[in-house]
Amino acid sequence: MRVLVVDDHPLYREGLVGAIDTMPGKEVVGEAADGAEAVRRTAELAPDVVVMDLHMPELNGVDATRAITASHPDVAVLVLTMLEGDDSVFAAVRAGAKGYLLKGADRAEIGRALDAVAHGEVVFSSSIAQRVLAFFAGGRAAGATPFPELTDREREVLDLVARGLTNAEIARRLVVSDKTVRNHVSNVFAKLHVAGRAEAVARARDAGLGV
Incomplete structure (x- = not known):
């Protein structure tokens, strides 16, 4: 499995690359520090899975995911982010992400998620899975309005x-x-x-x- 890692924090990205490279059958073929670079590197490297952060400069992860899935429908995007709000989750899913994990995920969970999205499955961190199911079962839950602190x-x-x-x-x-x-x-x-x-x-x- 060929993996592209996208994150604007160099230390976290380095650690993630090292972790994925130790997983059987997985190889990190490239890195990107922002969404625009992620789109370019996807076109150059043809990875099987893109591990995508969301809050990044140049082009955010949602827009990068949308561009990648539109141009490369065979490439699976697995979001790995600190953002756990409904707004971010649903925006990523609408953009075409096949998985959504929080950065607290351990190596085993990340490995399972990579396998899942590479085989066409959809995967979410357990803490947000119920909200996603509720959303698709009956629409957005009450209180899921973007930025409720705003008028x-x-x-x-x-x-x-x-x-x-x-x-x-x-x-x-x-x-x-x-x-x-x-x-x-x-x-x-x-x-x-x-x-x-x-x-x-x-x-x-x-x-x-x-x-």
Whole structure:
């Protein structure tokens, strides 16, 4: 099994590569530090499985997963991330991920998940499996709205920011003043604890907004 490891933290990526390389029948054929590089390396290396982090610079893991599964449907994407919220899980599944593990997973769990997704199966960490089943059985559970700490209008503004609109364009779309939009954007940044627009867009797209 040929594996591509994608993570923007060098030490974690190095440790993961070492762990996978010791697993029988598995070989790490490449690494990537962001989503854009992951898409390029997938095209170059033709791995069987891509182990994908979600919160990364350049191109987040959800968008990278979407691009990879669209262009290379035979490549399985296994998400391995610290993000355990419903928004991230469902966004990754919608993008085409075949598995979703949390970074607390041990070597044995990662090995089993790699085997599963490589054979066309779907696998989730036990802590989120029940939520995923509930989602597909009866729709999103109550309280699964993206970023519940935001007001409806702030969430709407964040969605438009994630779609690439400027503050002035958002103001025209919502028929409000530029100052009102600036205030909403500032509130969103504060509530999400992000430093700027690019980080807010990454968080929003991880949660399925702006797509």
